[in-house]
Amino acid sequence: MSLIVQKYGGTSVGSVERIRNVARRVAKWRSAGHDVVVVPSAMSGETNRLIALAKEIQAQPDPRELDVIASTGEQVTIGLLAMALLELGVKARSYTGWQVKVLTDSAHTRARIDSIDEVRLRGDLAAGRVPVVAGFQGIDGEDNITTLGRGGSDTSAVALAAALKADECQIYTDVEGVYTADPRIEPDARRLRNVTFEEMLEMASLGSKVLQIRSVEFAGKFRVPTRVLSSLTDPMLPVEEESRSGTLITFEEDPHMAMEKAIISGVAAQRDEAKITVHSVPDKPGIAYAILGPIADAGINVDVIVQNVSHDGSTDLSFTLGRGDMPKAMKILKEQVQPHIKCRDVTGNEGIAKVSIVGMGMRSHAGIAAQMFRTLAEEGINIQMISTSEIKISVVIEEKYTELAVRVLHKVFDLDRV
């Protein structure tokens, strides 16, 4: 008998019939002798509906009040799911964030979890009940309702699993796990049975929508074994089979497994990127901060940053950022930064994509980067920017080459072979 935290995304609870299926699945795990805590998201579309309603009142909704409104989506789902479990004869009880309580900081709409009081949930588990806990929400130290931001229910589930020292956190979603590449781009993409926490973190940061990055960080920090698996399978799939499905995020590389493991775990592509270049800035100390400081102050995350070799005392600085942030960043640079630093020009380019290879095996194999660059060059794909970490190499290329780059890299690193 083990303790499992199961998170179900918005699509998995998107209708009354789907909520019933989730209840059947939970009941099956209970029947197999496991203790289960369930964390559902809001029904798909509901959070967007609530935010749209708020924006009809205030174009820039007050963050505290937006959280009051947005948190009701999950509150409805926990009640419905608890009812569906009761209807199947499974003892269950719903909890909002404040009832648990899930304590966060006060950063409304993007709060971070500080602590979870698991005492009440332990009482339920001891009494044979399934606690159904609202994802995405918490309260701050002054009893204000907070939300964790998009995808926050993943973080709620992993944090609950950490607090309860659960044996596994299962993230049910509408994909079958983590793949070596996006199957819509590369038909030969394979599901990974295991992926290390570090690899998953890189993949999440590369925009893989499977898991929210903060939930992966949480899983890593508290060493919560986390499995991504499909909620679209038959709810009555035997527990033995379901418990081996999906992709398990592990924390140490099993030396035995590593022997058989490919050097690269996956190829990821991120399209919603843009590139900004600040031309001919004086190459002197503090110039990068003068450019990127105001961008960070505006809450804009930048990703890859490249500064050219200085030429005649001036240089070019380029960086990538989310495409949606580009107009705001351009405005800041043109109006606030350019008059100040006296650069020649600021230009933006929305026609780019970032393609990355990720793998723990990279650490012990030389020449991976060279192989990647050669492969792209052979296809005539120009590399605009490069960024590397210990287990990842990313290149920025022209957007139209995205699919081609993914496919050739998937092949050259043998990802299509088991």
Next chain:
Amino acid sequence: MSLIVQKYGGTSVGSVERIRNVARRVAKWRSAGHDVVVVPSAMSGETNRLIALAKEIQAQPDPRELDVIASTGEQVTIGLLAMALLELGVKARSYTGWQVKVLTDSAHTRARIDSIDEVRLRGDLAAGRVPVVAGFQGIDGEDNITTLGRGGSDTSAVALAAALKADECQIYTDVEGVYTADPRIEPDARRLRNVTFEEMLEMASLGSKVLQIRSVEFAGKFRVPTRVLSSLTDPMLPVEEESRSGTLITFEEDPHMAMEKAIISGVAAQRDEAKITVHSVPDKPGIAYAILGPIADAGINVDVIVQNVSHDGSTDLSFTLGRGDMPKAMKILKEQVQPHIKCRDVTGNEGIAKVSIVGMGMRSHAGIAAQMFRTLAEEGINIQMISTSEIKISVVIEEKYTELAVRVLHKVFDLDRV
């Protein structure tokens, strides 16, 4: 400067535009120098939508979980209304039932308020903020979410006004106040400027939909001056004018006012009634309890009860009840009671209505009942049952005579004259 609690019903906050109008009205009262606490209901239709969703999962929804779901309706409205106030530059902050906190008993879906902690709200008022408090909801002693039942937001508002010792509780609704009769039946019906707490209580118990009966009880118990007024007027109507509109519920009859006051304050009709008669029961002690005990145990409220004069040691017992409860009551009487008490028969009649006259003046005037009965007799309306209290006389008549009875009584007691 006074402290006012304003309650806005579901229709008054039924759309984004109407929420903006409520905000404008609240802002106007703030500008006139008053402290305001606002209690909105859920947007019209929302509570029904949520309950219907719950019933798709469970035909008889679990009461605890139903409250978790149903309470989200008001939670959305408080957030939207607080935003609308902020948008107008009015400092505002929303509160759910648990945030205030509104402590209730544990009777889910029909909980009663035990206490309200007004400390946090006082802090907001001192800081010049408008607290926007969710009506209809609270928490019990174990932090479970409770709701107060239909119309519960009226009770929330009056209870808040009592806790804050507010100068007035204003119940904004879609009628202009309390009338001498239903204006749809009697075109000459007039708005009452004042009505006593006792009269209002009788009117509420007669099914007048203006105020929920429990809110009137609360107003009476804590002597909260409560005004029923329209939210359909121009939001910019001057405060001096608005503060004299509607109907004010008072607690002592001003002797001066009483001189000019009509004997009768209003005529009320209630149609959703049914009558059950238990025929030829042995007239012995305990027989009324044997019949009505099982009915009460089933949670069915009976209203008028009449027992005939005994004849040959047996009698008939009739009572009225809500029409919706009749099938259930008939089943109990036929299956559980009849075999036990050996009555001749049990019959039900759904074609009845109850018409009542209410007025404090009745206490000091003899012959009011006689005048009522004579007036109905002159119109050929047969009286089936009679029930009286100190300030009310009700008669049960055939339903088709309802409008006629209301009109002739309205006229004979001079209610059409100011």
